[in-house]
Amino acid sequence: MNGMVIIGAGEAGTRAAFALRETGFCGPVTLTGAEPHLPYERPPLSKPLDGAVQMKTICSAAALKAAGIDYLPGVPVTQIDTARRHLLLGDGRTILYDSLLLATGARPRRLACHGAERALDLRTFADAAAIFSRANAGGSVAIIGGGLIGMELAAVLRVRGMSVSIIEAAAKPLGRAVPARFAASLHARHLEEGVRFHLGTGVGEIASDAVVLADGTRVPADIVVAAIGVVPDTALAGAAGLAVSNGILTDAFLRTSDPHILAAGDCAAIAQPDGGHMRFESWRNARSQAETAARNMTGASETFAAIPWFWSDQYDLGLQVAGLPLPEYRIVLRRLGEGALEFYLDGGRLVAAAGLGIGTSLAREIKLAEMLIAAGISPDPANLADPAVNLKALLKSARAA
Numbered sequence: 001m002n003g004m005v006i007i008g009a010g011e012a013g014t015r016a017a018f019a020l021r022e023t024g025f026c027g028p029v030t031l032t033g034a035e036p037h038l039p040y041e042r043p044p045l046s047k048p049l050d051g052a053v054q055m056k057t058i059c060s061a062a063a064l065k066a067a068g069i070d071y072l073p074g075v076p077v078t079q080i081d082t083a084r085r086h087l088l089l090g091d092g093r094t095i096l097y098d099s100l101l102l103a104t105g106a107r108p109r110r111l112a113c114h115g116a117e118r119a120l121d122l123r124t125f126a127d128a129a130a131i132f133s134r135a136n137a138g139g140s141v142a143i144i145g146g147g148l149i150g151m152e153l154a155a156v157l158r159v160r161g162m163s164v165s166i167i168e169a170a171a172k173p174l175g176r177a178v179p180a181r182f183a184a185s186l187h188a189r190h191l192e193e194g195v196r197f198h199l200g201t202g203v204g205e206i207a208s209d210a211v212v213l214a215d216g217t218r219v220p221a222d223i224v225v226a227a228i229g230v231v232p233d234t235a236l237a238g239a240a241g242l243a244v245s246n247g248i249l250t251d252a253f254l255r256t257s258d259p260h261i262l263a264a265g266d267c268a269a270i271a272q273p274d275g276g277h278m279r280f281e282s283w284r285n286a287r288s289q290a291e292t293a294a295r296n297m298t299g300a301s302e303t304f305a306a307i308p309w310f311w312s313d314q315y316d317l318g319l320q321v322a323g324l325p326l327p328e329y330r331i332v333l334r335r336l337g338e339g340a341l342e343f344y345l346d347g348g349r350l351v352a353a354a355g356l357g358i359g360t361s362l363a364r365e366i367k368l369a370e371m372l373i374a375a376g377i378s379p380d381p382a383n384l385a386d387p388a389v390n391l392k393a394l395l396k397s398a399r400a401a
């Protein structure tokens, strides 16, 4: 038996290695990672406590050893031979596999303007360390991209006493994944904190001391960070002849176009029941896909059907979004003290919920909303809007019905 091999020791790959053991699989498990460290969490990189970036490992070396996971850090896999079912590592070694999981994640999208090489990325621990080692109080930073990571970084650097500018091509920040009401609240909070926004504008050039916008405006910056999204890391899969598009294409069971290879996490684009493929870029998605993939590698036939969920922390505000809150859905608002929840109804059925409040104050409500979504119910919108109606009671009556 050659066993199970996982390429990529990020959130998905590491979770899959342990999940293989949780299924009772006792053959060889090999986890390969291009980065030199123990597997670590990425979300804390843009939310460092006291402005000091710390590595939060996913597991210890002892835990990997105790689980019998052969961890090979700091060596990229450079080739997959699907016919012979073997991998070539960067140091010349080869590994045979029975079943292979691709968990190669994503890479920062690169700017194409003149001086683009001056911009720092924020994806790895090394990236975060490079940014925070230069982020001095009184200095200035220009962040290109007003998405979740750019806005989180802006909050942390502003609190650290930097002058912060965000340059965003769209007319508003956070337009992609965050419901409009909460995107507007977060934008307003950044303005209150003194972050400067340059919206609806492209970048002409990155000079040594400024970002020059398309209209010639100079935005002074000691540091420039590019946070314009990521592209799935499909290079290895594509070179091996697997089907790739915006991600490594899988069926609903997370199997790629090769029956011995599965994919999970940021790199994977999963077939959807109503056609097409969808890629999710979030921490919980990486973990839940990894768990499904591990079970399917060991003989199960489970479709991946978890409800998408992500969070973002900016200043003392916590955002949580469960499901996919599409703009065409009916929105029901529930105001709650200093925060608010939005519920999204598709033809009456609850399909998504989002909340913005202080810290994790709305976490319980979002958890209950997730359970209501999973129960597939069509609640009375008046009940959803009324803060006096307990979501737990709604769930109970839905289950009883």
Ligand SMILES: Cc1cc2nc3c(=O)[nH]c(=O)nc-3n(C[C@H](O)[C@H](O)[C@H](O)COP(=O)(O)OP(=O)(O)OC[C@H]3O[C@@H](n4cnc5c(N)ncnc54)[C@H](O)[C@@H]3O)c2cc1C
Binding pocket: 007, 008, 009, 010, 011, 012, 013, 032, 033, 034, 035, 041, 042, 043, 044, 045, 046, 075, 076, 077, 078, 103, 104, 105, 106, 122, 123, 124, 149, 233, 236, 264, 265, 266, 267, 280, 281, 282, 283, 284, 286, 309, 310, 311, 312, 313
């Ligand atoms: C700064 C930051 C903040 C974030 N904050 C949040 C948040 O608040 N909430 C949230 O839900 N999500 C957040 N995310 C997203 C979340 O961290 C990712 O969705 C998650 O890490 C994806 O896990 P993954 O294992 O699919 O990919 P990754 O974590 O990218 O891991 C992939 C690994 O594969 C390795 N690899 C690639 N190619 C090879 C190869 N050929 N050989 C060997 N190894 C290879 C890479 O080096 C990498 O270590 C954040 C991400 C970042 C970068």
